[in-house]
Amino acid sequence: xxxxxxxxxxxxxxxxxxxxxxxxxxxxxxxxxxxxxxxxxxxxxxxxxxxxxxxxxxxxxxxxxxxxxxxxxxxxxxxxxxxxxxxxxxxxxxxxxxxxxxxxxxxxxxxxxxxxxxxxxxxxxxxxxxxxxxxxxxxxxxxxxxxxxxxxxxxxxxxxxxxxxxxxxxxxxxxxxxxxxxxxxxxxxxxxxxxxxxxxxxxxxxxxxxxxxxxxxxxxxxxxxxxxxxxxxxxxxxxxxxxxxxxxxxxxxxxxxxxxxxxxxxxxxxxxxxxxxxxxxxxxxxxxxxxxxxxxxxxxxxxxxxxxxxxxxxxxxxxxxxxxxxxxxxxxxxxxxxxxxxxxxxxxxxxxxxxxxxxxxxxxxxxxxxxxxxxxxxxxxxxxxxxxxxxxxxxxxxxxxxxxxxxxxxxxxxxxxxxxxxxxxxxxxxxxxxxxxxxxxxxxxxxxxxxxxxxxxxxxxxxxxxxxxxxxxxxxxxxxxxxxxxxxxxxxxxxxxxxxxxxxxxxxxxxxxxxxxxxxxxxxxxxxxxxxxxxxxxxxxxxxxxxxxxxxxxxxxxxxxxxxxxxxxxxxxxxxxxxxxxxxxxxxxxxxxxxxxxxxxxxxxxxxxxxxxxxxxxxxxxxxxxxxxxxxxxxxxxxxxxxxxx
Amino acid sequence: xxxxxxxxxxxxxxxxxxxxxxxxxxxxxxxxxxxxxxxxxxxxxxxxxxxxxxxxxxxxxxxxxxxxxxxxxxxxxxxxxxxx
Numbered sequence: 001x002x003x004x005x006x007x008x009x010x011x012x013x014x015x016x017x018x019x020x021x022x023x024x025x026x027x028x029x030x031x032x033x034x035x036x037x038x039x040x041x042x043x044x045x046x047x048x049x050x051x052x053x054x055x056x057x058x059x060x061x062x063x064x065x066x067x068x069x070x071x072x073x074x075x076x077x078x079x080x081x082x083x084x085x086x087x088x089x090x091x092x093x094x095x096x097x098x099x100x101x102x103x104x105x106x107x108x109x110x111x112x113x114x115x116x117x118x119x120x121x122x123x124x125x126x127x128x129x130x131x132x133x134x135x136x137x138x139x140x141x142x143x144x145x146x147x148x149x150x151x152x153x154x155x156x157x158x159x160x161x162x163x164x165x166x167x168x169x170x171x172x173x174x175x176x177x178x179x180x181x182x183x184x185x186x187x188x189x190x191x192x193x194x195x196x197x198x199x200x201x202x203x204x205x206x207x208x209x210x211x212x213x214x215x216x217x218x219x220x221x222x223x224x225x226x227x228x229x230x231x232x233x234x235x236x237x238x239x240x241x242x243x244x245x246x247x248x249x250x251x252x253x254x255x256x257x258x259x260x261x262x263x264x265x266x267x268x269x270x271x272x273x274x275x276x277x278x279x280x281x282x283x284x285x286x287x288x289x290x291x292x293x294x295x296x297x298x299x300x301x302x303x304x305x306x307x308x309x310x311x312x313x314x315x316x317x318x319x320x321x322x323x324x325x326x327x328x329x330x331x332x333x334x335x336x337x338x339x340x341x342x343x344x345x346x347x348x349x350x351x352x353x354x355x356x357x358x359x360x361x362x363x364x365x366x367x368x369x370x371x372x373x374x375x376x377x378x379x380x381x382x383x384x385x386x387x388x389x390x391x392x393x394x395x396x397x398x399x400x401x402x403x404x405x406x407x408x409x410x411x412x413x414x415x416x417x418x419x420x421x422x423x424x425x426x427x428x429x430x431x432x433x434x435x436x437x438x439x440x441x442x443x444x445x446x447x448x449x450x451x452x453x454x455x456x457x458x459x460x461x462x463x464x465x466x467x468x469x470x471x472x473x474x475x476x477x478x479x480x481x482x483x484x485x486x487x488x489x490x491x492x493x494x495x496x497x498x499x500x501x502x503x504x505x506x507x508x509x510x511x512x513x514x515x516x517x518x519x520x521x522x523x524x525x526x527x528x529x530x531x532x533x534x535x536x537x538x539x540x541x542x543x544x545x546x547x548x549x550x551x552x553x554x555x556x557x558x559x560x561x562x563x564x565x566x567x568x569x570x571x572x573x574x575x576x577x578x579x580x581x582x583x584x585x586x587x588x589x590x591x592x593x594x595x596x597x598x599x600x601x602x603x604x605x606x607x608x609x610x611x612x613x614x615x616x617x618x619x620x621x622x623x624x625x626x627x628x629x630x631x632x633x634x635x636x637x638x639x640x641x642x643x644x645x646x
Numbered sequence: 647x648x649x650x651x652x653x654x655x656x657x658x659x660x661x662x663x664x665x666x667x668x669x670x671x672x673x674x675x676x677x678x679x680x681x682x683x684x685x686x687x688x689x690x691x692x693x694x695x696x697x698x699x700x701x702x703x704x705x706x707x708x709x710x711x712x713x714x715x716x717x718x719x720x721x722x723x724x725x726x727x728x729x730x
Contacts, residue, residue, distance in 0.1 A: 061660065061692040068663050095684055253703045254687055264691045 004042045007033050008049040013406055015053055016419050027062050034069045043076040048413060054107035056272035056433050060096075060264045067099045070106055080111035082282055087115040087138035087187075089122045091149055093259040100271030101142075101278075108279035109393075119259065122149070126177045134184055139511070140278055141181055143174075143191040146237070146261045150194055153216055156201065160210040167216065171223045178232050188281055188511040190274070192237035193221040195262070198246035230490055231513030233440050235277050240270055269433075276435040282509060283498035286416060286436040287390055289332060290381060292399035293343040293350055293372070297329075297362065298322050299424070302353055303345055313359030321424040326361035328428045333366050336446030337437045338453065340369040340384045342397065347372040368453040377404055378411035388453065389562040391501065391598065396436045398427075441512075443492035443540075452538060456563055459535055473568060473638035476533040480569065480639045482576055485519040485526040485543075492540045493528055496559060501598040504559040505591065505605060515545070523548050525580065529573060531564055531639070542569055546577070551587040553577065553628075558591065558605075571635035574609050581628040588627055595620040609635075650724055653696065654716075661685065661692045671717030675710050686710060699726040 011033040018026035030053060037046040050069055074080055084105070088098055094116055102112050115136040117125045122143060125133040152170040154163045178189050196217040206212040221238055228234055241249040244266045251263040262270060279285065294301045299311030299318050311319040333339050343350050350372040354364045369387050371380045385392045392414040399405055405417045420430050485493050494512035501507065518524035529542040541564045545557035560569060581589055591606045606624035615623040655669045662680060675681040690706055709719060
């Protein structure tokens with residue numbers, strides 16, 4: 001067993017880092033090592049290696065070979081991943097796409113149960129209420145459309161008004177399918193936008209002439225994005241075509257032969273992209289980018305070269321490449337990706353660069369957690385995950401040093417460690433191609449996340465200076481807004497439901513579509529809590545979904561962001577629930593706890609709140625009860641509660 | 647031609663996941679398990695990648711037609727390789 005593990009690890013390292021010329025050999029060795037591990041029944045080791053070998057730059061044939069390894073492996077794995085019922089509808093041949101989707105979802109920790117329509121039946125499957133699609137009941141429906149599915153393209157003689165009407169008709173046709181599928185299934189819909197071909201009848205005039213086909217495709221894509229409700233996610237196929245190169249993407253021999261939607265080699269990246277979007281819906285996107293410093297953020301070694309000696313800034317080519325990489329990283333930070341530093345340096349020396357170097361784009365206040373010391377990096381990454389209160393599997397580690405990368409891959413396999421080229425001008429692409437930080441929506445919270453984490457550090461200091469907890473909590477001057485889920489909070493609510501793992505009593509993942517249905521249902525009570533205090537706005541940090549069943553209020557989902565632990569939010573919500581249940585004449589409140597690998601911190605949540613255990617099953621799923629009585633004494637909190645618009 | 651046959655055989659073994667495949671000139675698509683239209687695409691893609699060649703649309707179709715066999719496939723590939 002151990003022998004397999006080390007052979008696999010070495011084969012994987014070679015496979016990931018081999019230069020172009022040695023790639024076929026490295027690929028053959030990796031496949032041989034995987035097959036040998038399978039032959040000896042070393043399933044877990046093979047699965048771990050396979051997951052990490054699944055990079056978006058695989059060639060088609062290797063992806064096929066790895067898919068066969070996966071098929072052999074999957075039935076043997078005790079825990080193949082988060083289960084997902086996925087339906088894939090398309091009007092072209094979807095077999096290889098489906099295989100690669102399954103493969104990349106496996107890499108993301110998802111075990112797919114897949115439904116596919118017969119070729120050419122995309123619309124019929126949705127329109128016919130008796131189709132296999134509705135019997136299958138997917139949680140996510142993927143409409144794998146291509147530009148050939150456009151049905152309203154105008155003739156070149158059409159005037160602007162006609163073209164506009166055609167665009168609207170095209171979008172209305174798709175929106176009608178979304179609505180039907182959503183009404184009947186309550187599922188999330190993922191649909192490709194349209195991949196404009198490279199050939200243009202109007203040549204350069206194509207985008208200016210109202211009825212140019214290229215212009216029509218662009219207009220439809222823009223209108224689809226505007227028309228899509230929260231339960232629809234648009235997968236940007238047109239962008240994939242452009243990054244692949246449109247002539248390469250639209251290489252049509254295999255469309256004529258087998259009705260493949262794009263060139264076979266492009267299918268790998270297509271599936272990777274779609275899988276990353278689907279995985280993000282399941283809360284499996286990464287959250288934090290951990291950066292090495294020397295030769296990663298700047299050229300040279302700060303400890304040796306000093307502030308004046310490192311290469312960063314305008315005027316020298318490589319120094320400019322480092323600046324560009326910092327700009328890229330900064331943009332990720334600004335949209336909600338957490339940044340951390342993990343560097344072998346004296347901390348003061350490392351910090352000085354951020355504080356004093358004039359060309360630094362990243363500043364200390366961009367960094368949520370700064371670790372510079374001489375410990376091994378795997379240990380430091382664990383430390384970073386702990387400090388930020390996120391899982392090791394939320395981290396992406398970027399380091400120019402192949403030895404550090406190999407060490408982290410070996411000692412902290414949950415961390416994603418992309419290969420970096422020796423040339424810093426390739427860093428952005430090397431990181432971007434993995435789509436680690438895929439997001440399905442952008443809520444106000446994302447834009448302020450680093451602030452939240454930094455404000456937490458300030459709160460921790462205030463806590464240290466207060467003499468007791470009550471005094472500290474009072475000093476925070478907290479205000480909580482408690483309200484039902486509504487349009488403006490739906491996306492953030494769905495995002496929290498998808499992402500929360502630790503303070504999450506049942507870890508039931510509901511899509512935006514499902515939450516919306518609950519918010520509109522008379523049988524469900526939905527509440528969100530947004531919290532502010534004197535250090536700033538924490539944003540929307542807690543979600544409750546409760547179902548009225550007879551005289552019982554069943555707490556189906558209760559979750560909270562870990563950044564507001566021990567502030568009294570749970571007690572506040574309990575007081576709110578009691579009052580609400582009483583007002584509705586209910587007799588009891590039942591809370592559930594379903595254990596997962598990550599939510600041990602809330603195992604005693606209901607006990608702490610005074611519930612009594614009424615039932616457990618063998619899997620640890622527990623039901624807790626609290627009577628609803630008029631003489632119930634509310635819990636003490638130091639949070640002022642406001643409602644709705646107040 | 648023997649060197650070419652060995653290389654093509656390696657590609658077949660990988661694509662059809664069968665390390666036992668031995669190619670003879672007279673073999674046809676019917677002699678290899680699982681050689682359906684999708685595996686045909688997989689095979690063409692793998693051959694093109696391995697040899698750095700490109701099959702024309704008609705050639706891709708012809709390979710599965712009557713009268714075609716491994717022998718004619720080898721000739722087709724050989725004709726596309728740069729002359730040594």
